[in-house]
Every structure is written in structure tokens, then in C-alpha cells.
Amino acid sequence: MDKFNNKWMRAVLPALLIHCSIGTVYCWSLFKGDIAAYMGSSVGDVEWAFSIAIFVLGMSAAFGGKFVEKDIRKSSLLAAVFFVAGMAGTGFSIAQQSLIGVYISYGVVMGIGLGIGYLTPVKTLMLWFKEQKGLATGLAVLGFGLAKVIASPLIGQLLGARNSEGVLINPENVYTMFYILAGVYLVMMMIGHLMIKKPDGYTEAIAQGQKFNYIEVLKNKTFIGIWLMFYLNITCGLALISQEKGILLFVGFGAIGLVSSLTAVFNAGGRLMFSALGDQLKDRNSIYKIIFISSITVILLPLVFNNMNGVVMAFLIIALLCIINAGYGGGFSSLPPLLADRFGLHAISTVHGLALSAWAIAGLTGNQLATFILDQTGSYNVLLFVIMALFTVAMLISIFVVKPGKVDLPGEAVEREKALATS
Template sequence: MDRLNNKWIRAVLPALLIHCSIGTVYCWSLFKGDIAAYIGSSVGDVEWAFSIAIFVLGMSAAFGGRFVEKDIRKSSLLAAVFFVAGMAGTGFFIYQKSLMGIYLSYGVVMGIGLGIGYLTPVKTLMLWFKEQKGLATGLAVLGFGLAKVIASPWIEQLLGARNSEGVLLNPANIYTMFFILAGTYMVMMLIGHLLIRKPAGYTEAVAQSQSFSYMEVLKNKTFIGIWLMFYLNITCGLALISQEKGILVFIGFGAIGLVSALTAIFNAGGRLMFSALGDQLRDRNSIYKIIFISSITAIVLPLVFNGVSSTITTFFIIALLCIVNAGYGGGFSSLPPLLADRFGLHAISTVHGLALSAWAIAGLTGNQLATFVLAQTESYNVLLYVIMGLFVIATLISAFVVRPGKVDLPTEEVNTEKELVTG
């Protein structure tokens, strides 16, 4: 058993198993049209299931951080139960042709599993990789990004053949697919639950003589700044990523599937690269400056060279999509170590959960921002200017609001014994 008690078996492997399972939520675009066709609803109405799932993910993380902090074993099991139940429930309600049931199962139930599951491995990884916290969280969140790359071909295979109009030849595949996915992810997440452990002898600081204060964090200027720049990065990313196909069609580039795979790889790679790079920097907040400035540069280039030649325009647009995807992923993986640097490791699950509420709000505003701008202007150029403006604001927040140095928060006195965490 001693051979199993190392950071790769007790932290990295369970993190990848859990995050590669829940990250499948990003495969939504592959089957939302099939769900709409089967239940006789519009794609727009069905789309809300995904928005609800992302919103519930963020809010369950915000309110579930303390629970994750107390017992990593219970939280990993709870994540598996909710995620798998939501996945299987989605298949059942598709079969029943119930839109409200899909909202409940995919949006709410699965969303809770997403939020708890997303938080669960993060602190454990940082405890095992104390000197390389960025690399640790990058490994975890990498799994979330890779899930789409890994699962997409399998999902397409499960859905089966289509006719010339893109309609499934066997419509029943849409709900049986969810049952198969639920069974597979149940096995993966339960293995992750059985393996995950904090380092032997680790003592929870939160169980000592001082207690974490929610309000002191929420009122803290540094936390507000981190929340805002994290929110803006997600909003900009979603606004651009949601229009990826439309932009490529507009410039006349046909290999959309190839670019989609390429941007997914950059999204996953950015999660590991940016967070690992943060370990080498004096101030981890510098990573966000790099993300924002590189994204602004990537937007400026196609706008400046627009009309020079179609080849140059196409190259810059694809580069833009790749760079923003990398920064989008890197923003997620760089968040926990930045919060740990500023607020300490003892309550990182709780602080990280509160910060993830930005994801919940951005999940409701990112796509809608792009839709609104295009409806009003019918111009992708205007959309790029709006996104660039938001990145500029995020850069200013990173430079002038999120100051260097650890934040000392007032705490509340409590009467609790110091406890050894064995889970």
C-alpha cells in the first residue's frame, strides 16, 4: 500500500479521472441539436440546459467550498453521485421528451456534480505539490479541457450515422448515449474517489483556533479584483468561442473541424502552460497580464491587417482563436494558486469556490454578449472591438487592483480542537 501513497496515485490520477469525466459538459454543442430534434423543441430552448449547468456549477462551488474543505472523500463521492445521476437523468428525460426534466437533470443535478467535482482535487494537488502549485492545478484543470478532445470522437460514434441533412438515422441513440456515458463516468469517478487522499499527517488549519470569514473575503479589494478579471476573461472567451464557427464561415475557411480540434488543444495546453509558468514568476498575477496582453495583441492584428489578403486574414483569425482559447484555459488553472498566494492554502477550497461564482455569471453573459452585439451591428469587427475593450479593462484591474503580497484577513474565534485529516 505504501507504493500507492504518492502524489501521482493519490492526487494526479484521481484529479484526471474526475475532471476528464465532468469536463464532458463542454461536448454539449455536439448533441444539443439532436436533443432539440428528438423532443420537438427549438435549439434555443434546449440551449438553456447548458447555461443552467454552468450557472449551477459556479454557485455550487461557491457554496460547497467549506464542505469540500472538511472532507475530500465525501465531496468526491457526492460529485460522482450528482454528476452521474444528472447524466442518466438527462437520458431518461430526453426519452420522455421533457424539456423541464432536461433542465433539472443536465442543468441542476449535473451542475451540482460539476461544481463539487471541479473543486475536489484542487487543494489535494496543491498540498502534494507545495513548491509547484501552478503545475498541480494545471494538471487537474488540464483534464477538464482535454475531456472534450477525448470524448468528442466517442460521442460522435455513439450517436451513429446521419442522413444528408445531418439528422440521426437512429434517433434513439441520443438518449442511449447518455446512459452509456453515465455508466462509464460512474466507474471513472468512483475510482478517483477511492484513490484520492491528502498527504499523510496533514492537519487542517481551518480546524484550529481561528475560523474563515466569508464576508471579509467578499469585501476584500484584492479578491474583488481577482473575481472581476477572472469574470472578464471567461466572458471574453465565451463571447469569441461561441462565434468560432460563424467567424470561420464568414472568412470562407472550410476546415472548421480542424480548427475546432486545434483550439481545443490550445485550450487544454494553456491550462498547463500558463499555470506552470506562474511557478517561475515572482508574482503569479503576472500570468493574467500575459494572458490579457497576448489576447489584445491577437485581436489587434487581424483588425489592422484586414483586407491585405485572405490568406493573412485567415492566419490571424485562427491564431486569434487559438491564443484566446489558451488564455481562457490558463485563466482557470492559474486561479487557485493565485488565490493560495494571496489568501493562504488553509481555506483555498472555500475561497476558490467563491471566486468560481464569476464563472456562473459569465456562463449567462458571455454567449449572450456576442449574440447581442451581432444582432445590433451584424459585424464581427465590432464584436472584436468590444472583446478587446473588456480585455483592456481586465488588464487595468490586474495591474492596479490586484496588488502583490499576501492578504491578512480578520478571522473569527471558535472553540474547535485541532484534528488530523486522514481523508
């Protein structure tokens, strides 16, 4: 058994199994129309299930961090139970044509599994990769990004053939697909649950006498700055990613599927590249400065050269979408090591969970921001200007609010003074 007790078998593989399962939430666009058609509901009504899932993901991570901190074995099991139950429940709700059931199963139950499952492998990876924390979290979050690439062909096969109008020939496939996926992900997540393990000799922070104070963290200027720039990065990313198809059609580029696959690769690649690069930098916050500067630049180019011919403009737009996707993914993977550098590893699951509440709020505002601007102006240029302005605000926060160096929370200072007094 000793040969399996290493960072690849006890941290990396379990993390990929868990994240490649729960990351399937991003396959929603592949079947939301089929769900709506089978249930006789509008796509807009069904769409709320995804928004609820992302919101619950963020909030369950925010409130579940302390539970994950105590026992990753229990948290990985809980994540598997909730995610698989939510997946199977979604299939049952579709079969019963219950929209409320879909909201509860896909949105709430599966959302809890998503939040707990997303947090569970992160600290374990950073403990096994102490000198390469960015690479470690990049590997985990890479699985979340790759899930769509891996699952999309399987989902296409399970849904089956379509007629000339794009309607499923066998509509029942839409709910049987969820039953099959639930079985597949149950196996994957249970293997991850059985394999995941912290390094031998690691002692939890609770045993070290360190206490966690939510209020101290939530009031901390550095945490607020990190939360805001993380929120703005997700909001801007979702605002553009949600309009990917429309923007490409507007500039006359029709190979939507090709660009979608390309941006998915950049999204996944950015998760590994940016976080791993952070290991080589003096301050991991520099990664966010790179993300924001590159994002502002690629948005500015098509605005400045908007009179160029169609081919050049299409190239600039594709480059824009790829870079934004890379920065969107990199923002997720670079967050845990940045928080660990500022607040320490002893309560990283809890601090990371609190920061992920930004994801919950951004999940409700990102798409809606783009829709509102386009409804009011009908102009993609206005959308790009607004997103560029938000990236600029995020850049200023990164420079002036998120300062270098470890944050000394009041509670930690008291604990240290007590330790020095008794030593």
C-alpha cells in the first residue's frame, strides 16, 4: 500500500476524479433546450436551475469550509452523495415534468455537492505540494475546466440523434441521460473519496489551538480586496463568455463550434498555466495584475481597430475570447494559493470557501449584466467598454488594496502572544 501513498495517488488523482465529475455543471447549455422542450417550459424558466446551482455552489462553499477543514473524508463523501442525488433527482424531476423539482435537484441538492466537492481537494493538494501550491491547485481546478471537454461527447451520445429541426428523436433520452451520468459520477467520486488523504504526520490547526474568526476575515481589507477582484474577474468573464456566439456572428465568423472548443482549451489551460506561474513569482497577486492587463489589452484592440476588414476583426475577437477565457480560469486556480500566502494554510478551506461566495454573486450578475447592456443599447462595443472599465477597477484594487505579505489577523496575534508568554 505504501507505493500508493504519494501525492499523485492521494491528492492529484482524487482531485481530478472529483473535479472532473462536478465540473459537468458547465455542460448545462448542451441540454437545457431539450429539458425545456420535454417539460413544455421556456428555456428562460429552465435556465434558473443553472443560476441556482452556481449560487448554491458559492454559498455552500462559504458556509461549508469549516466542515471541509475538519475531515476531508467526510466532506468528499458528502459531496458525492449530494452531487449524485441531485443528478438522479434532476432526471426524475424531468420525467415528472416538475420544474420546481429541477430547481431543487439541479440547483439546490447538486449545488451543495458542487460547493463541498470544489473545496475538498484544494487544501490536501497544497499540503502535498508545499513548494508548488499554484501547480497543485491548477491541477485540481484544471479538472473542473476539462469536465466539459470530456463529458460533452458522452452527453451527445446519450441524448441520441436529432431530426432536421434539431429536436431529439427520442425525447426520453434527456432524463435517462441523468440517471446514467449519476451512476458514472458515483463511481468516479467514490474512488476519489476512498483515495484522498492528507500527508502522514499532518496535524489539523484545531489541534494547534488556532481559532478561526469569520468576522475578522470578512472585515479584513486584504480579504475584501481579493473578494472584489475575484468577483469582477468572474463577472467580466461570464458577461463575455455568455455572448460568445452572438459576438462571433456579429463579426461574420460562422465556425462557432471550433471557437467554442478553442476557448474551452484556453479556459482549462489558463487554470494550470497562471497558477503554476504564480509559484515562480515573488507575490502571487502579480498573477491577477497580468490577467487584468492582458484582458484590458485584448478588449481595447478591437475597439481601436474597429474599421479593419472582417478577417482581421474576427481574429481579434477570437484572440479576445481566448485570453478572457484563460484569465477567467486562471482567476479560479490562483485564488487558493494567494489566500494561503496571505492568511496561512491552517484555515485555507474556510477562507477559500468565504471567497467563493463571490462566485455565487457573480453567477447571478455576470450573464444578466451583458443581457441588460445589449437590451438597452444593442451594441457589443458598449458591452466591451463596460467590461474593460470593470477590469480596470479590478486592476486598481489589485495594485492599491491587495498589498504583499502575510495578513496578521487580530485573533492570530493574540494566540501568538499567548504562546510566547508560556514558552
